[in-house]
Amino acid sequence: MSATDPNKYPIELPFPDISAYRNGNSGVDYYTTFDSGVSGPHVLVNALVHGNEVCGVIALDHLFRAGVRPKRGKLTLGFANVEAYQAFDPDEPMASRFLDEDMNRVWDLETLEGARNSRELQRARQIRPLVDTVDLLFDVHSMQHKTAPVMIAGPLEKSVAMAQGLGTPDIVVADTGHAAGRRLRDYGGFGDPNSEKTALLIECGQHWEADAAQVAIDSVYRWLLLHEMIDAKLATPNLRPLPPRQRVVRVSAPVTVETDSFEFAQPFTGLETLAKGDLIGVDGTREIRAPHDDCVLIMPSRRLTPGATAVRLGRWVD
Ligand SMILES: [Zn+2]
Structure with missing residues (x-):
């Protein structure tokens, strides 16, 4: 068998220095909250749950540099597994997905509140009180293989509907997660059909392909537009055409x-x-x-x- 080795994909994207975002104002390193002072949802745009998925970093950097501020509610921009990101080695680019364990498999209460420990769990425990205040989570990821972008909507109809409201990418995956542990996008109210909290996870393309950053930038601006956090005037220059239709795969x-x-x-x-x-x-x-x-x-x-x-x-x- 000659499987494509993900380590062999070219690294077309830069890995921006994010140290300037360390001292956010949220009480959690690398998480910055902008409060509009007007009532509205708390929206989190999250990058780096996996340390080698740089497209989300580029999209957040874009929002910071553009000086994006919410018109209503609160907007938090956050970088999750910064330690893994900083361990990125272009000669072994798959190695920095995580340091000790997959940070997107630890979001069930037994694990978060249990005795087990790892660098990813420590970071998840740091971030968790902030995540508990979030109403709408947009978690930006990328994939090992060069595959069309997909939205991971989870098992609940509310998230599939929100993916359809966003309008992109053209493929929406309605899924139930992984046996190895709960994802952030399924944590707490996000995974509760009776809660109004909703989360989406976008897979923007292959980890290091140039297009993944463009998909990430388009989708974060669309996400903020969908939730009336920003004006169309600010979003439009950063948007790509919507796909003619979306398909859902369950x-x-x-x-x-x-x-x-x-x-x-x-x-x-x-x-x-x-x-x-x-x-x-x-x-x-x-x-x-x-x-x-x-x-x-x-x-x-x-x-x-x-x-x-x-x-x-x-x-x-x-
Ligand atoms: Zn990921």
């Missing part, structure tokens, strides 16, 4: 790795559509085949360790 099942020898049947990069019975991969001696026709592969991973998500399977909702 995840039916995650494929969770069980052994130390998981291999994909082909060098999948994501959004391939398989027919029922097509071979997806082999986990030890277990063959994993598409359980139904029109089976869409979502974000196949190269971190194929037991307990991790190898790939998620979905189908188009029309």
